[in-house]
Amino acid sequence: MNAVYRTWPSLLSAALCAFGAWACESPKPPPEPAAQPTEVVMLSDDEEEPVHDGRWVYEGNCAGCHNENGDGQGPTMLALGLKARSFAQGGFAFGNTREAIFRTISAGMPGSSVMPSFKATLTDDERWLVVDYVLTLCPRVDEKASGTALTVRDRPQIARGLLPAVVDGQPEWPRGILIGTPEGLTFEYRTDDVRLLAVRQGDFADRTDWNERGGGELVPLGKAFFTIGGGNPDAPISILRTGTIRPGRAQLRATIATKDEVGLDYDIYDSSDKRAAIVKERVRVEALPLGGVFTRSWEIRGDREANNLIIDVGAPAGDCEWVRGVPETWQQIGQLFRTPVRQDGWIVAKRGDVFECVHVAADKNTWLVKDSNSVRLYVPVFAGAEHVGAKVSATIVMTTDWSEELLAELGKEIAR
Numbered sequence: 426m427n428a429v430y431r432t433w434p435s436l437l438s439a440a441l442c443a444f445g446a447w448a449c450e451s452p453k454p455p456p457e458p459a460a461q462p463t464e465v466v467m468l469s470d471d472e473e474e475p476v477h478d479g480r481w482v483y484e485g486n487c488a489g490c491h492n493e494n495g496d497g498q499g500p501t502m503l504a505l506g507l508k509a510r511s512f513a514q515g516g517f518a519f520g521n522t523r524e525a526i527f528r529t530i531s532a533g534m535p536g537s538s539v540m541p542s543f544k545a546t547l548t549d550d551e552r553w554l555v556v557d558y559v560l561t562l563c564p565r566v567d568e569k570a571s572g573t574a575l576t577v578r579d580r581p582q583i584a585r586g587l588l589p590a591v592v593d594g595q596p597e598w599p600r601g602i603l604i605g606t607p608e609g610l611t612f613e614y615r616t617d618d619v620r621l622l623a624v625r626q627g628d629f630a631d632r633t634d635w636n637e638r639g640g641g642e643l644v645p646l647g648k649a650f651f652t653i654g655g656g657n658p659d660a661p662i663s664i665l666r667t668g669t670i671r672p673g674r675a676q677l678r679a680t681i682a683t684k685d686e687v688g689l690d691y692d693i694y695d696s697s698d699k700r701a702a703i704v705k706e707r708v709r710v711e712a713l714p715l716g717g718v719f720t721r722s723w724e725i726r727g728d729r730e731a732n733n734l735i736i737d738v739g740a741p742a743g744d745c746e747w748v749r750g751v752p753e754t755w756q757q758i759g760q761l762f763r764t765p766v767r768q769d770g771w772i773v774a775k776r777g778d779v780f781e782c783v784h785v786a787a788d789k790n791t792w793l794v795k796d797s798n799s800v801r802l803y804v805p806v807f808a809g810a811e812h813v814g815a816k817v818s819a820t821i822v823m824t825t826d827w828s829e830e831l832l833a834e835l836g837k838e839i840a841r
């Protein structure tokens with residue numbers, strides 16, 4: 426096979442790294458009150474003393490929010506209509522090594538989070554004890570992970586922090602998110618205006634230069650095989666209104682990283698700061714015997730009339746040769762696009778040796794627009810006064826070897 430057919434190592438390793446049974450063990454019953462001997466054999470005669478272990482610290486200080494089993498749905502959180510971090514899902518933003526968790530507990534979480542600092546209320550010893558207890562509620566941590574290296578095991582991981590420039594000479598991003606998937610791809614987002622910067626393949630990330638409030642530099646370790654806008658992309662979602670296209674401003678609402686769903690929820694604001702749309706953007710790694718095949722999808726709900734959106738799917742752009750996908754049907758949407766549009770199918774462009782193949786699947790209201798240098802989706806979220814909403818997805822394949830047969834094969838896989 427051609428060089429592009431890499432094996433898909435991480436799928437295998439994900440399957441092999443069986444989720445340690447102890448990791449998802451159901452919670453033990455709460456400890457009996459003091460002086461009540463448990464099955465733990467007391468070595469000395471101080472049976473009168475309560476057992477000041479990690480679980481005791483946890484139940485007294487953390488379970489109200491994180492719940493006894495660590496699922497993040499403790500009574501305090503439920504009362505606030507919120508959820509704390511679920512330990513069972515892993516994926517700590519600030520790292521899952523003992524040191525990282527210790528720092529999180531000591532410093533609390535930066536930003537608007539309600540996760541408090543325990544520096545004043547718990548001693549160092551108590552904090553270390555509770556760290557070890559929290560780890561028993563988490564998916565198993567890679568034993569090799571030490572210091573600041575973050576690894577992804579069997580669930581997606583999210584890490585936030587200062588991201589170095591994707592390409593030399595481009596800006597660094599003080600607020601960034603890395604989403605690492607068990608399949609070995611990492612999605613690198615700038616989060617102040619929700620923009621996908623790059624997709625990487627390889628190890629996850631190294632957190633250097635830690636400081637107590639978080640925000641140390643987060644160095645993604647994988648190789649960027651897909652970069653948008655040279656590492657400094659334009660706003661990916663624009664608003665089309667009365668004949669004018671203006672970039673929308675995105676504001677992050679939530680990050681999602683579960684076994685089934687990975688991505689970001691955000692709102693799009695127009696130039697007068699009115700909310701125009703609510704977006705769920707998801708990423709998925711396709712389990713295909715090719716390196717680097719992934720799908721981005723957007724589920725969009727319009728919030729105001731006459732907001733039609735244009736999504737730049739981020740590929741391909743600039744000096745490339747269009748190989749496939751100039752559609753048979755030419756349509757014109759208003760006076761704006763004197764360009765080909767269609768609802769789904771493949772577009773293939775070639776840049777240097779690499780073919781960038783984009784498969785777009787859109788629902789019936791949505792149109793794919795290929796202009797001279799990018800692939801965009803025209804997404805009406807209102808038709809007249811009627812809200813229509815939209816769901817679109819784009820699967821991106823980077824390969825040095827392109828053929829119609831390959832596309833046909835991929836098409837079948839993606840349709841599954």
Ligand code: HEC
Binds near residue numbers: 482486501509519534
């Ligand atoms: C008042 C509620 C509350 C209490 C009490 C609380 N937490 Fe949290 N904790 C949260 C919330 C909410 C988050 C998620 C914050 C976010 O994602 O912005 C969180 C997140 C965390 C994280 C994940 C940090 C990361 O890197 O993603 C850890 C670890 C943690 N808490 C440990 C603890 C421990 C240990 C205790 C007790 C010593 C504790 N928490 C007490 C609310 C609480």
